[in-house]
Amino acid sequence: MAAVALPATTATADTSAVNGRTAASPAPRAGALPVRLSPAEHAALLAQAHARRAATAKALGLGAQEELRPKSVLKDADGTVHTRYERTFAGLPVLGGDLVVHAAANGELKNVTKNNRAAITVASTAAVRTAESAKGFAVSRAKAEGGKDSTADSVRKVIWAASGKPVLAWETVVGGVQHDRTPSELHVITDAATGKKLFEYQAVENGVGNSQYSGQVTIGTVKSGGKFTLNDTTRGGHKTYDVAHTTDWNVAGTLLSDSNDIWGNGLPSDVQTPAVDVHYGAQVTWDYYKNVHGRNGIRNDGVAAKSRVHFDNNYTNAFWMDSCFCATYGDGANNLKPLTQMDVAAHELTHGLTANTAGLYYGGESGGLNEATSDIMSAAVEFWANNPADPGDYLVAEKSDVWGDGTPGRYMDEPSKDGYAADYWYAGLDDLDVHDSSGVGNHWFYLASEGSGAKTINGVNYDSPTYDGVPVTPIGRDAAAKIWYRALTVYMTSATDYAGARTATLQAATDLYGLGSATHINTAAAWAGVNVGTRISGAxxxxxxxxxxxxxxxxxxxxxxxxxxxxxxxxxxxxxxxxxxxxxxxxxxxxxxxxxxxxxxxxxxxxxxxxxxxxxxxxxxxSYVNVFENTTNVPIPDTTQLVYSTINVTGVPGNAPSDLQVRVDIKHEFRSELTIDLIAPDGTVYVLRPYNGSEQGPYVATTYTVNASSEVAAGTWKLRTGDFIYGDAGYIDSWKLTF
Structure with a gap:
């Protein structure tokens, strides 16, 4: 651990009461609180979800061409496990097809939260519009928004199911830089039949603000080779790098080092000072999520993201990138106002948390919720840290002078005071920039935490109005943060809108504090205060x-x-x-x-x-359902040699069904070269795919239906395949039987 030279105050992380709290938070129900999982426990739960994904899909009534891919998992103290899945259809990613399965401690399925309840199916996976046309349109969209050096980095065929009826689509990712020199990863979704834009969002998520000083703090460092480095091994190995004013966001940077473990001098002109603030902000954010929410890092796997300072020159911003699992910070106007204060660091790292949980798309109302989540949790971190040099408040980036007039970047008690953000929900809110539509979520958090009306907290004056003029009784900041965190990680999905956020937070409030409790009722009242839903009354x-x-x-x-x-x-x-x-x-x-x-x-x-x-x-x-799967890869040589993969079926009484489902996934350059057969335990051969040299396209990702009612179910079943044309090879990726 290292001391750093900054103004003479001392910061400590403290979960005790914070000055200025106006509402005591009730104690949540213990059984609904998250369990702190070790990396090994987290990995084991994900492995179990992966092994059971076929059975889970069947239990949920998903179609034969749908597959689940576990993304993350949480466990409650009462044993309930919440597993978040992404979906594919006929091997194509389903954007907006994500869902969360909630299972009891005994493994019994309790319920499921879906982003889109429509059946995932399309008439054909053949696109009318070409990939090149989709790329051209996407690049034009980036340029229209002021992007520079815009190029299509990738394009892939997907199913778009974030809203309405699922459709076949192209997803194009455009690189380059945005209008403010922030890196660009613009995702543009276009209808594969008409070319019409369905949705677009930025994957590079950013906020505003700069750090003056966090006071004299203790930060995690490591001594190696006679030098100390900004490497916090006690918090997942978080490291802070100097990118030396480069504009290349792919540069890793140089790990900051020091000879005497005394870092910075409290002035932005010292290259170490902004790094200290970022390193400290990441440290406090890690501790908050661990100690308050039982989360072991952003991905809940015990591994920290990395931080990069001194990006570009005069760059008045900071941003999060999933692709590098890192947060990057500029030095602000004239390189003298670095955007590295505690709430900015917590804001950016929370974008990473959102990406690894709900995955809220960074556009429309979901994008506003994404930004609001970062503002909400950064405020919670700031209050929890209880740092006298930077006391908690409901102002965003208040030290950055974003507008050049000394005012905060955003206000949570009355967001419209910045001249841009929305105080209340209205039809058309999704047309606003995500930093402005976030105002509705920020306003909810303030009302839920502190209530409406005038008050002074930690020396800051607030006066929060409500949409209908009816006062809101607060539930307390701690309760509001716990409710939002649970809603985000357990119930929200990629395309959740504000109505969906209300539903998610009310369910979270029910889990934690009880149906009809004062906390539950006033959670709804805070939403009514921002024109999302009504107050609770009656049954x-x-x-x-x-x-x-x-x-x-x-x-x-x-x-x-x-x-x-x-x-x-x-x-x-x-x-x-x-x-x-x-x-x-x-x-x-x-x-x-x-x-x-x-x-x-x-x-x-x-x-x-x-x-x-x-x-x-x-x-x-x-009726009786069992799923058996073999995920061991079997190479298919570039010859006429036949290869086999086996599945041993046990515990299934009687004969196989008349609609035995055989899912086959084979990676191969030309599927036209392959034959595929199913062999029953008694040696009977069922031809799944005869040789068809005229068929075009790579891979096999198909579910075959076989009338196997004459076969005894129990025993060893085999998948047999072979490549009958020289020039290419492949492998059996996986196959499964559903009885």
Whole structure:
């Protein structure tokens, strides 16, 4: 650890009460709090999700051409596991197809949060418009927005499912620089049939602000070869580099070093001073997420991002890039106002957190939520740090003089005071720059934390209005931050909008503080204060999530409901599967599912005043299901030699079904050269793909349906394939059987 020469104050991280807090936060329900996972535990949960991905897809009722790819996982203290998946369709990435599966401690599926509930399917994966046309259009979009040196770095065929009906599309990534010299990774999504733009967003996410001083602080360093370096091995190996005013964002930079472990002099002219502020800001951010939310680094894998200082000259910005897993900071006007203060560092690193959890697209309302998340969590970090040199506030980049008049970059209590941001939601909000549409989320956080009206906190005067003029009672900053974090990491998805954020935070408030609790009710009131939804009154019912039941299996599902009015509640349901019923007095759904079905269910709760609340979900009753998969790669030599991959099926009684699903993924330059057969345990051969020399295209990513009802299910099944034309080789990537 190292001392640094800065103005004579001392900063410490402290979870105790902070001066100026106006609302005490209630204690959350212990079982809903996240468990701090070690890197090995996190990796093990991801490995389990990967191994079970086929069975999970089947349980969710996904189509035969859909596959799940686990992205991240969280675990609650009560054992509930939340696994976030991305999807593919016929081997193509599904943008907006992400979902979160919530499973009980015993592995039983509780419910699922989907970005898009529409069935993922398209009529054809053949594009009408060419990749070149998509690239040309995307480059023109970048130039229209003031981009320079704009070139199409990549283009790929995708399914666009972030909103509405899924469509085949091209995703083009345009490099170069943005109008303010920030690097560009502009993603442009175009309809593969019409060429129409569907969506665009920047993957390089940035904020504004500069650091004056964080006071005299202790930072993590390492001594090596007689020198000390800015390498914090106690926090995932976070390192801070000097890129020496380069404009090349691919430059790694030089790890900062010092001979005596006394860093900086408190002035921006010293090359070390901005590095100290960034290193300290990353340190405090790591500690906050670890100690408050149980998170072990941005990716929850114990590995820290890296920081880079002194980017460009007179660069008044900072940015996060997923591609380098790093945050980069400029030195501001005349290279004298570095954008390295604590809340800027926390802001940029939180962009990395968002990318590795909800993945909110950086455009439209989801982009505003992405920016708001960074502002919200950076404010939480700043208050938690309790640093007298930079006390917590609800101002963003208040020391940077972004506008040249001494005012903050953004205001959370009344965002429109900066002249650009929105205080309240309105139709058309998604047309604003993401830094301006973030105002709605920032305003919610202030109202939830501190309530409406005039007050002074840590010497700063605030006066927060509400959309309808009705006062908002605060839930407290700690509760608001915990709710937002859980909503982000457990319930939000890539295209979540403000209405979806309200739903996510209300569910998070229910998890942590209880349905109908004061915290839950006032969370909704804060949203009403920014014109997103209404205040809670009357009957309330908790969402049940989609249900999945095996045929002839007993069911016991309790509907949870409360009311703000006194008296008893009554329950009713429509669409329940055959054999199930709901108790009108208790809300218990019970019985034995007696028929295979997929049924939309609506549960209605009525209180003594006649107020009603409903929850809707899908109930699937399925017959016996088992999925077996072999993911071991098997090389396919460039000869007529046949190769085999085996799957040993156990625990499946009787014969195989008449609709046995055989999913085959083979990587090969020309699929026309391949034959593919399924061989049953008794040696019977089922031809999946005969030789077809005229067919064009690479790879095989296909699900075949086989009538195998004459075959005993248990035993060793084989996939056989061979390459019948010289010149190319490949391999079996994976295959699976779904009974």
């Amino acid at each position: 309330l019912v908790a969402g049940l999530g989609d249900q999945n039941t095996l045929l002839n299996t007993a069911v016991s599902l309790q509907v949870k409901a409360v009311s703000t009015n006194p008296g008893a509640l009554s329950y009713a349901a429509t669409g329940l599967p055959a054999g199930l019923s709901i108790n009108a007095s208790t809300g218990l759904i019970s019985g034995t599912a007696s028929a295979v079905t997929t049924s939309p269910v609506t549960v209605t709760v009525t209180d003594s005043s006649g107020s009603t609340a409903t929850t809707q979900f899908t109930w699937r009753v399925r």
